[in-house]
Amino acid sequence: MSFRYVGKPIPRVDAREKATGAARYMTDLAFPGMLWAKVKRSDYPHALIKGIDVSKARTWPGVVAVLTWPDVPGYNGFGIVVPDQPVLCRDRVRFLGDAIALVAAQTEEAATKAAELITVEYEPLPVLEDPRAALKPGAVQIHAGGNTHQHNLVTQGDVEKGFGEADLIIENYYVTPRQMHAFLETEGGVATADPDGGITVYAGSQHSYRDQLQIARALDLNPRLIRVVSNPTGGGFGGKDEIVVQIHLALLAHHTRRPVKLWLSREESVRAGIKRHREFLYYRTGVKKDGILVANEVKIFADTGAYATLGGPVVSLSVGHACGPYRIPHVRLESFCVYTNNGISGAFRGFGVNQVTFAMETQMDILAHQLGMDPLELRLKNALRQGDLNPLGFRMDTSVGAIPSLTAVGGSELWKNRWAKKAEATLPWKRRGVGIATALQGNGLGAGRPDYGGALLRLLPGGTYEVGISCPEIGQGNTTAYAQMAAETLECSIERIRVYTGDTRKAVDSGSTSASRSVYTGGNSILAGAPTLKERLRKAAAGLLGLPEDDLEFFPEGLRGKSTSRSATLEEVAREMDRLGLSREVKSTFLWPAAEREIEGAPGLPEIIYAYNTQIALVEVDTLTGQTRVLEVVSVPETGRVINPQGLEGQADGGAVMGMGYALMEDIIMEGGYYKNTNFSTYILPTALDAPGHVTVMVEESEATGPFGAKGVGEVVCVPVTPAITNAIYDAVGVRVTKIPVTAEEAYRALADNSLLPHGGTTPHV
Amino acid sequence: MQIKVTFYGPLKRYAQEDGLAVELPAGVKVSDLLDHFGVEDRIYIVILVNNGRVDEEEALKEGDEVKILSPIGGGGS
Known part of the structure; x- marks a missing residue:
């Protein structure tokens, strides 16, 4: 089967603006009256906090807000699976990246100085730096549930029987490093306070809808009141799957009701951010x-x-x-x-x-x-080979x-x-x-949970389609792939496709950009929604052109009769849909196949x-x-x-x-x-x-x-x-x-x- | 009206059975369904109705299939 767009080296839809520097990343944004934020982080890798004194910071010229743990209105914790990381530490720090206080000030310099003026009294604890030592009896417990976060054991067959059948057995030990994602844009962004009491957070990430929920949990706000925009993201590689700055930004905007910017230096990004295990x-x-x-x-x-x-x-x-x-x-x-x-x-x-x-x-x-x-x-x-049992027995x-x-x-x-x-x-x-x-x-x-997706497909009055899929563009090119698949499926010119990703207001939740899933999820979501929308276009065009629906075909700019020269542009079809009361919008759903x-x-x-x-x-x-x-x-x-x-x-x-x-x-x-x-x-x-x-x-x-x-x-x-x-x-x-x-x-x-x-x-x- | 509900992962503590049939009065919302099961964490959950993501204010109708799960992720790109 030949395709017009799929399988072709279509230039990236974001190439020009990124190559010329015209693209605006979340850390490029600025708003009138914007404050600068800094985070006071732990001075020790493991310690009890005996006291936090922010009095000098609060009186430093230009400082607007200094927040500590009592200022977290909701749950003081975050984490995609287990919310075990404090938004702001209360009585204990567990690594050097732990956040203890937030400062918002008129200038970046004032915020930096005020953060330096925060004093914390610690009682240092033993430091565990090797996971094997952390499992030994008597090791200090980093969390109440112990130092084992997860234990897995999978057996298939009889491994000792297998070794008994072997002619050669080799045994080795390996060590791998803690790799840095090294994305070009370190974690950062801006949060604004909205007139309705809500918050908008502009910060690069890999799942804006999940960020929305994590922010809502910490702020005790209805998620509807929180908008997260995370497109474009200046590189992710997995390192922006988890929250790093988003809750801190939202918290400061919530308390000050002013725009606040936080952008980690490379050093702070390394200290507070995620690495490879x-x-x-x-x-x-x-x-x-x-x-x-x-x-x-x-x-x-x-x-x-x-x-x-x-x-x-x-x-x-x-x-x-x-x-x-x-x-x-x-x-x-x-x-x-x-x-x-x-x-x-x-x-x-x-x-x-x-x-x-x-x-x-x-x-x-x-x-x-x-x-x-x-x-x-x-x-x-x-x-x-296809049909084989793999070593897990699947x-x-x-x-x-x-x-x-x-x-x-x-x-x-x-x-x-x-x-x-x-x-x-x-x-x-x-x-x-x-x-x-x-x-x-x-x-x-x-396995074990639905891996869901969806797409918003909308024909605009001007004859352009909007495609909204939340999986953010983190530089990998999913926006272009979505445009190609949408143009192919909707049988229109690719110039008529506008793709929106990474915005909770413009795209339906289609999950994260992670797990090599975004093209598969987004593409299948487009395929799920396009037939319904095309059916409506066909119905409107049939009335407009006086032709039976099955005598119509799509062409790059609209629909036309297969056996006549009559045609209607997408603009004309959109107007006719409005006249007929046919919705120009479809929200599709998609679920990944999964093991039972x-x-x-x-x-x-x-x-x-x-x-x-x-x-x-x-x-x-x-x-x-x-x-x-x-x-x-x-x-x-x-x-x-x-x-x-x-x-x-x-x-x-x-x-x-x-x-x-x-x-x-x-x-x-x-x-x-x-x-x-x-x-x-x-x-x-x-x-x-x-x-x-x-x-x-x-x-x-x-x-x-x-x-x-x-x-x-x-x-x-x-x-x-x-x-x-x-x-x-x-x-x-x-x-x-x-x-x-x-x-x-x-x-x-x-x-x-x-x-x-x-x-x-x-x-x-x- | 009858709807079918499945909880996933740790949320299975609210109902073990997949596709559990629940009788609810007509006109209820997802929030009423969460009340029915006594779901405590109302913020950090994902609710799918007929596989589409919705929030607590979504109205339910006869025959809807509801899935309730915790958000998760994976992979790097």
Whole structure:
């Protein structure tokens, strides 16, 4: 079937205004009489609060309001799953990002000074910085319910029986870092007080309707009185799924009845915001000598920091994806999501899958080497096919793209020519290697609750359609994909589509931009609503043109007779609809397909739909300095039908570099609950100079439930590249990486004393 | 009139059964349904009527299917 817009590299609808700087982000906004806000945060990673003195701050010139915990009119807590994080701390702080007081002043300088004048008397408590230590008997309890936020245990088959059948068993420990989202726009925005007693909050986020509820809970206001606008958002990657500034903004606007702006510096963003979970992983994997996997035992300790946010669901996904896209009959998968006094970890692109993919794909590489098998062949031999039972015991009924993705990567120039590429090292002390890894990534919110969506479709009098879907545009291009799918479905010119996202007043609640769900949700919501609206247009046009409805067809600017030259523009049809009393607006609903029941021991699992990706990397390691350069990456995402190939390439390019930073550079280092690197001077990110040559090969396995066959692409593109790189390092210099990031210093040490021994770390972490 | 109600996740404490049939007088709103079950947290919940998101003021009608759940999220992009 050919399409006019779907599958075409349509330019982004927001390209011009973003490229020229004309786009106004929420932190760009200013209103007359606007105040500036600052947050007084904790001075200790863990302490009791014995007293808070704001008297000096209140009298500082220009200060309009200083708020502490008694000023929170509603529930003094927030958190997507468990509201365990205080809006303003009363008697205890649990990490350095905890907020104690808010200041609003005439100028940013006055607000900053006043916040400095707030004095807090503390009684320090022991600091827990390692999740394994936090589980030991006698450890200080960070929350009343203990330090285990969530424990998962999934078993299938008989894991010891499986190991008994294995010809080769390998056992290794892995450690992954606390990665920063590093969005361009740090958390911030403006809140205004509305004449009706309500509040409007303009702040970038990934689910404006859920923010609305969290704000309402803290302010004890009817959610109807709160409008949240979060589009455009200057990058999210999961880090703006949770509330950071929104309640503080709303609280200050509520008390002062004036516009208030709060915008975190990069340092404060690092201190108060969300990170990727640091995980400690134990893997024991058994395989037959022909390469068939028979058993996998996994134990994960995840550092979720001081508060829950989405830690539980993240670590559930670690468990759900711990075995990769492979058939393994006997598994035991256990995880502990643990509170510590470190910075909070929560949602981050990949959502718990990156950590386990690094570990599992390293296991696969080790097995291939020990078995003397080609690493691609080993993966192909075990890869899931449609209809297989996966390691969780759930049947894979939807499209499964593992083998098509692996097969396509095997046909790539880099893979076919890898021996020649390895021989092209530029200097005698530089060694080259090629590594491979593959992954799957669940799409949608999984089992146990409806994952809902919806779209507002409206024909305006001028003949333009409005499409309102709340999933915010966070830079990934869903606005353009929505416009393409709406134009395709409504059979009109794409210039006649106006898309609204991330605004509780302009779009119906279609959930979050997360879980690789926004294109699938929005597209299906458009498809659900368009037929009703088109039926009304057809009825109006039939009367207008004096033709039977079944003799009409849509054309880019309106409707026309199939067998006559008579036509009506969309403007004319809209007028006729008004005359006939036909509504020009439709609100559609959509529910994701879901498993009938959750997997025992793992809330939220399984997902029904998965995206796949195989990535290979060519690296060059300088054996004198330990520096690794990633020269080439090939990505083969299988994400269903591609709605916009240019958009997919953009996602794949960015994902490859993000996964590369995770492998080689990025880690928020914490010692004793204190951050050691809070800006890009010390938190090293890949730059354009580090980016490898990148080729994206698209494999399209149409997903029957997806809009036009599409699945989600946003996350899986950044996942397997990390172990592809670390496996390439092994291929280059024979050093097995079990702890990332493998910085130049780490690699140099390993090369110098061979401390990173082949086949795994030497110190048990569990 | 009869409507069907399903609670999800921790909210199942209000009713375990999926699609529980409830008899209510004609003209009631979602808020009346929440009263019927004694739902305490009225702010931080998501209510779907026939799979569309509504608030407490939404009027219910015969045959409506109501789902009541906690908001959640996931993933990063």
